[in-house]
Amino acid sequence: MKINELYQQISLLLQKSFIDNPKNEAAILICFVLNIEKKDFILLQNERQLTNKQIKQVTKLAKERLKGRSIAELINKKDFYDLEFFVTKDVLIPRPETELLIELTLPLFKKDQEIDILEIGVGSGAISLVLATKFINAKIDAIDISKKALSITKINIIKNNIQIDKINLIKSDFFKFSPKKQYDLIISNPPYIPQKEVENLIKNKIVSDPKIALAGGKDGLVFYKKLKEFGLKFLKSSGFIVFEHGIGQREDIKNIFGNDFKIECFDDLAGIDRAFVIQK
Numbered sequence: 001m002k003i004n005e006l007y008q009q010i011s012l013l014l015q016k017s018f019i020d021n022p023k024n025e026a027a028i029l030i031c032f033v034l035n036i037e038k039k040d041f042i043l044l045q046n047e048r049q050l051t052n053k054q055i056k057q058v059t060k061l062a063k064e065r066l067k068g069r070s071i072a073e074l075i076n077k078k079d080f081y082d083l084e085f086f087v088t089k090d091v092l093i094p095r096p097e098t099e100l101l102i103e104l105t106l107p108l109f110k111k112d113q114e115i116d117i118l119e120i121g122v123g124s125g126a127i128s129l130v131l132a133t134k135f136i137n138a139k140i141d142a143i144d145i146s147k148k149a150l151s152i153t154k155i156n157i158i159k160n161n162i163q164i165d166k167i168n169l170i171k172s173d174f175f176k177f178s179p180k181k182q183y184d185l186i187i188s189n190p191p192y193i194p195q196k197e198v199e200n201l202i203k204n205k206i207v208s209d210p211k212i213a214l215a216g217g218k219d220g221l222v223f224y225k226k227l228k229e230f231g232l233k234f235l236k237s238s239g240f241i242v243f244e245h246g247i248g249q250r251e252d253i254k255n256i257f258g259n260d261f262k263i264e265c266f267d268d269l270a271g272i273d274r275a276f277v278i279q280k
């Protein structure tokens, strides 16, 4: 069988309601198994003969995809901002909308400023690693409750050639975390989906990320309530809290932060309410 025949076959197999672009995903899986780039896929599609082992591997991955596993998780990589991350089922796959947090943070400090940053819920390391490359004199503490997530962040620090002591990885539950210092920036893409909705999203194969990365308590707002209290204690005066939130949570979050902070809110590129920049 040639690449193109397998491509047609897998594209058909992936034609399911929860898969937006079956052809693109078929090509990604084939490139991954053959270890070739997309441009080579186009050049080789009518020429290269596939082995039985390669056909079986691609088909097996496509079947896993049909069970609801994400494509990034199957090929173990995902781009975020200008870095590439190793990802597995144990971390949230970094989302393009989270890049807004980076865009909002870059203008807040000078590139060479000595700043103390805390990330809450580091996951694969997407946010902290990009910030480490942009703010050359930043010291970053990055916490996560998941030991597996922290080991993946560590792999990504090495993969992206980031100085190992730039990011201090801390295994901690945010609700019990009591640092010994204050920060110039507290940044987070916390779990923010109401518990019941998470169950539905997983059941309908819309997401396959770890529940702990998604569920923000009964109303999806527990992390924001804690962030406010935490910011009052551990944010330096004039420091910033930058965070992502879910659709329709803007007004509730404004109420949570009340008048203790200066508040600005932002939409993502799709025009959905998505992030806050809060200053003490």
Ligand SMILES: C[S@@+](CC[C@H](N)C(=O)[O-])C[C@H]1O[C@@H](n2cnc3c(N)ncnc32)[C@H](O)[C@@H]1O
Residues within 6 Å of the ligand: 091, 092, 093, 094, 095, 098, 120, 121, 122, 123, 124, 125, 126, 127, 143, 144, 145, 146, 149, 172, 173, 174, 175, 189, 190, 191, 192, 212, 213, 214
């Ligand atoms: C939505 S994910 C964000 C991951 C990553 N920062 C990103 O944007 O791709 C939330 C992260 O918070 C972590 N988390 C969940 N509950 C936590 C808690 N109580 N304390 C610390 N981290 C927690 C999860 O393990 C997960 O890695």
